[in-house]
Amino acid sequence: MFNTDTNGKYAVIFSAQRTTVSEGYAEALELLRGKLPTIEGYIGMESAENSAGYEITVSYWEDQSAILRWASDTDHLNIRSANKNKWYENFKVRVVKIEREYGMGATREGHA
Secondary structure, three states: OOOOOOOEEEEEEEEEEEOOOOOHHHHHHHHHHHHHHOOOOHHHHHEOOOOEEEEEEEEEEEOHHHHHHHHOOHHHHHHHHHHHHHHHEEEEEEEOOOOOOOOOOOOOOOOO
């Protein structure tokens, strides 16, 4: 988890059920996660996967233009289109605007 104020920013929530195929997955993930910090407007990411292959990744963005820059990245497009049916039984992408955040250890006034 990272400690950045995301109020008023955007999140892309990717949830998926993985298949048993893993060929090329780790390499593609490493490439794409390495590119994320180079996309203007990228803030950070949190991700988790359970032993049954269900994964959820939340990436945080300054605005919708930043999300579109990532969605149109050539490597992202190529990997996604070539492999989505190989690596995922199903998936869903949600784009949301963050209206409020709070939690344990927050340091902003009124949100401790």
